[in-house]
Amino acid sequence: MKCKRCDLDTVRVMTKSPVGNEWEVYVCDTCHYSWRSTEEVHVNDVFKLKPDSIPGLQQIPPIPPLKTK
Amino acid sequence: MAKVYKDLREFLATLEEEGQLVRIKEEVNPEPDIGAAGRACANMAEKPAVLFEKVKGYKYSVVTNVHGSWQNHALMMGMPKNTPVKEQFFELNRRWDKFPVPPKIVSRENASCKENTVTENINIFEILPLYRINDQDGGFFISKASVITGDPEFPDDLNKQNVGTYRIQVKDIDRIGIQALPFHDIAIQLRKAEEVNEPLPIAIALGNNPLVTFMASTPVAYDQNEYEFVGALQDGVPTEIVKADTAEHLYVPAHAEVILEGYIMPRVRTCEGPFGEFPGSYSGARNQCEIKITRITHRNNPIFENLYLGMPWTEIDYLMALNTSVPLYKQLKSSFPEIQAVNAMYTHGIGTIVSTKVRYGGFGKGVAFRLLSTPHGMPYCKIIIIVDEFVDPFNLEQVMWALTTRVKPTEHVTIIHNCAGMPLDPSSIPAGMHDKLIIDATTPVPPEPNPRSVELLKPSPATPKWEEIIKKLMDAAAKK
Numbered sequence: 368m369k370c371k372r373c374d375l376d377t378v379r380v381m382t383k384s385p386v387g388n389e390w391e392v393y394v395c396d397t398c399h400y401s402w403r404s405t406e407e408v409h410v411n412d413v414f415k416l417k418p419d420s421i422p423g424l425q426q427i428p429p430i431p432p433l434k435t436k
Numbered sequence: 437m438a439k440v441y442k443d444l445r446e447f448l449a450t451l452e453e454e455g456q457l458v459r460i461k462e463e464v465n466p467e468p469d470i471g472a473a474g475r476a477c478a479n480m481a482e483k484p485a486v487l488f489e490k491v492k493g494y495k496y497s498v499v500t501n502v503h504g505s506w507q508n509h510a511l512m513m514g515m516p517k518n519t520p521v522k523e524q525f526f527e528l529n530r531r532w533d534k535f536p537v538p539p540k541i542v543s544r545e546n547a548s549c550k551e552n553t554v555t556e557n558i559n560i561f562e563i564l565p566l567y568r569i570n571d572q573d574g575g576f577f578i579s580k581a582s583v584i585t586g587d588p589e590f591p592d593d594l595n596k597q598n599v600g601t602y603r604i605q606v607k608d609i610d611r612i613g614i615q616a617l618p619f620h621d622i623a624i625q626l627r628k629a630e631e632v633n634e635p636l637p638i639a640i641a642l643g644n645n646p647l648v649t650f651m652a653s654t655p656v657a658y659d660q661n662e663y664e665f666v667g668a669l670q671d672g673v674p675t676e677i678v679k680a681d682t683a684e685h686l687y688v689p690a691h692a693e694v695i696l697e698g699y700i701m702p703r704v705r706t707c708e709g710p711f712g713e714f715p716g717s718y719s720g721a722r723n724q725c726e727i728k729i730t731r732i733t734h735r736n737n738p739i740f741e742n743l744y745l746g747m748p749w750t751e752i753d754y755l756m757a758l759n760t761s762v763p764l765y766k767q768l769k770s771s772f773p774e775i776q777a778v779n780a781m782y783t784h785g786i787g788t789i790v791s792t793k794v795r796y797g798g799f800g801k802g803v804a805f806r807l808l809s810t811p812h813g814m815p816y817c818k819i820i821i822i823v824d825e826f827v828d829p830f831n832l833e834q835v836m837w838a839l840t841t842r843v844k845p846t847e848h849v850t851i852i853h854n855c856a857g858m859p860l861d862p863s864s865i866p867a868g869m870h871d872k873l874i875i876d877a878t879t880p881v882p883p884e885p886n887p888r889s890v891e892l893l894k895p896s897p898a899t900p901k902w903e904e905i906i907k908k909l910m911d912a913a914a915k916k
């Protein structure tokens with residue numbers, strides 16, 4: 368299965384419904400997008416992600432330099 | 437003594453008695469039903485809380501829009517549900533001065549949040565009916581958590597323990613993302629932990645006494661204890677807390693529905709968002725912190741309380757309205773007793789109206805500068821309107837009157853370039869920088885000239901009598 372946002376096939380089942388066999392939730396290990404099998408997913412073009420752009424996204428909060436003891 | 441709620445359940449019972457909570461007994465789908473109902477409430481005149489008893493595939497119930505109307509807000513404070521906003525503001529101010537009211541620490545046996553404990557095979561979907569709030573959100577979000585962290589440098593200083601509201605994205609069955617913006621209290625603590633590559637212990641309380649949630653989203657000083665404020669806002673009745681299980685120095689609300697415990701993984705950032713945010717637009721994907729959950733405690737049949745955010749006004753606007761206004765009022769008032777009231781209800785204070793007496797020429801503009809030098813006002817407040825003491829800043833018709841009859845644009849409108857801004861405001865470019873707009877709509881006083889001074893129209897002293905007569909006739913007509 369391909370990720371609905373970044374198009375990679377790094378998708379796995381995160382969990383299944385605790386009651387009955389109603390749905391599964393999928394998550395992409397690259398961009399962390401997640402969705403439920405019962406959803407009609409449509410990721411708007413503006414929110415699609417290219418996998419190689421993810422490391423360059425703004426970091427919040429910035430990781431501080433390590434303090435040497 | 438005002439009515440005080442021990443926990444969320446007591447408050448929900450009151451909301452139901454007062455006609456401010458509806459129950460959905462039929463099974464609903466997680467998407468789009470729960471988010472859509474939150475939006476629907478916000479569109480209505482009465483705006484009740486909505487309790488979903490059955491959500492497809494889940495064990496437990498969800499409640500939304502608990503704080504989402506002025507009626508619910510008044511009931512939270514133990515006031516009659518139709519109390520006007522300005523009265524709620526002044527009542528909050530009165531109780532605020534009771535700070536600090538130390539919380540009562542209860543034993544683990546007496547804390548309802550510890551009725552059940554999960555330490556193995558943690559899966560938050562087993563406890564929480566998680567769902568997508570808005571359709572372009574990057575996942576399922578927990579939007580109404582009270583997040584508790586300590587200061588790694590002063591772990592025993594309870595005043596530096598922070599209880600705050602931060603958005604949380606579900607990343608896995610036991611991992612969640614959290615947004616800690618650099619100017620938030622939690623970022624101070626996280627920085628200290630990350631500098632030495634240590635995890636930051638964290639506890640997340642869901643489904644709280646409504647004033648705990650209210651205080652968690654209130655901007656108070658870093659060394660002020662939120663629990664001591666809850667006691668103050670409960671008119672002097674201490675709130676009950678209990679020690680967290682996994683961290684000696686963290687205390688959680690004793691009767692929360694669910695407590696997630698764990699730690700922020702140091703020096704880790706993963707993709708988070710987008711998320712539909714309080715300015716009514718999505719904030720995009722960024723690399724943000726992650727929490728590993730190591731323990732869950734919860735009440736029997738826990739209720740998952742979550743909030744809807746959308747185009748204002750929605751529940752979050754009610755939750756953050758007066759708790760943004762009151763601290764700003766207190767800070768301004770302590771410098772200038774002339775301040776009458778502060779309405780910082782528009783998009784978390786991005787738009788703020790201050791009513792003040794004017795002691796000398798330029799005073800109104802000076803009050804705006806003071807607002808911009810408060811910790812919350814510096815990044816958030818962008819459009820600042822100053823009105824005379826006799827203008828009610830909570831009455832927008834009166835504020836518009838002041839703008840239309842008091843403002844000379846060339847004299848009274850000031851733009852200050854290149855200041856701090858609120859990054860989630862989409863007009864802040866780059867995110868975090870902004871200009872400030874000050875409109876001084878007070879009447880000019882010397883030495884500022886006022887060549888066309890006017891006499892204001894005054895109501896007849898008989899007006900209150902007539903208000904009563906007309907109201908009685910209206911009530912009688914409504915009963916027919």
Ligand SMILES: [Zn+2]
Nearest residue numbers: 370373395398
């Ligand atoms: Zn992906």
